[in-house]
Amino acid sequence: MNRRSLPLNALRAFESVGRHRSFSLAANELGVTHGAVSRQISMLESLLGLRLFRRSQPIELTDEGIELLAEVAPAFDRLSTAVDSLMCPGDHAALLINAPPTFTMKWLIPRLSVFQRRHNKAEIRLTTSTTSISSLKLSDFDVVIRRLPPSSSDLNAQTFLSGKLVAICAPERVERCPVLCAEDITKHRLIEAKSNVSAWTQWFEQAGCEKPASGDFLRFDEMFFAVQAALEGLGIALAPLSLVADDLAAGNLVIAFDGPDVSAVDYAYVMTLGGRRRQLINEFCTWLSEEGKACDQFARTVI
Structure with missing residues (x-):
């Protein structure tokens, strides 16, 4: 035609x-x-x-x-x-990023100053969302970050950060009531987020013990609130190791129990068609990969 x-x-x-x-x-x-x-x-x-x-x-x-x-x-x-x-020719140095809220607050923002020092004229515009990539208007963004399974190859997604989950809590909680085996974890209030609602089910299935009744869980809409609740000593949460590694290293959180590995989806980025910003987009994604690799290496030293 x-x-x-x-x-x-x-x-x-x-x-x-x-x-x-x-x-x-x-x-x-x-x-x-x-x-x-x-x-x-x-x-x-x-x-x-x-x-x-x-x-x-x-x-x-x-x-x-x-x-x-x-x-x-x-x-x-x-x-x-x-x-x-x-x-909008004046926007050539603006970088439009869309990422999940918890990832943005716990991982991206604390590291963003490193990229800004390299590109001090670049304007970073961050928006947060957990909407699936297929539902986004991709022309509104330069880079979209999500936890994506390997089957998302049709999006040309590039994995850059592990999504491995760990059971974390405030240190005083396990000092008062130690978790010596998988069953002991049921002595604590468990915390979960809607974005990770099946994680505890998988954890208990792989541990070979019965999951507590739903009424024993503290639930939040976003993973960030679940992590914050764990920091405040309200219970034990399953959270991506990469997002809590800094808190673990600082002693604000501890691994409650080194239990079974729950199948987790890694973080990946998808580059959209950025026109004049292509070089800046490429450099940002290269930086993401470098930071992700360094974070994964560091995370392995704190567990």
Whole structure:
């Protein structure tokens, strides 16, 4: 199909529906009606002679839809970046980072001064989110950081930091009530976060002992609050070693019990299409890899 014949409005509607997995959300984003989006998708499917979506709840992309979205979404991101770079030339030194809240507060911000000293003219703009990468408008960011499984290779994600989980608490808690075996951990209030809700279940399964009733847990929306609760002596939390290594080294936290390894997902970064900022993005990601390697080495010395 030649460029003059490209159905750009229909492709824009398709990309938005594919990203949100919702006709209604796509309509809100595009500022049109649900019916208008539906007609654009139907027209595109007729033009291609293919089904792009299964109209289920929630809707699903067909194999052909997945293939098309993988090409269309980056193309729109490139267009958006190209236009933004011309409209906002003064932003060429701004670096737009999106990362999970706990990672940002416990790991990234404490180390960011190192990168800023190397690039003192770079403006770092940090936003936090746990939204899946597939649901983000990637043209809004230069680098997105998430805990991603190895199966995310289609995103060209680069792992840079271990997500190994450890059971941590304030030192006075295990001084009062030592944890000498896996069963002893049930004598303490356990802490968990919504973002890691299955971790304790895996821990008890691998330890071969019964998980306490749900009422015995202290729950928080974010991992940061779970770690803070552990620091305050409220219980024992499972947290990524890389995010609490500094507190362990300082003696603010201790390993409550060197129990089973819980399958954890490592931290990875995804570079988006940064246009004029490409060199700065590459240097930031190289710095992430260097800091991640150093942190993993350091973390192994504190357990």
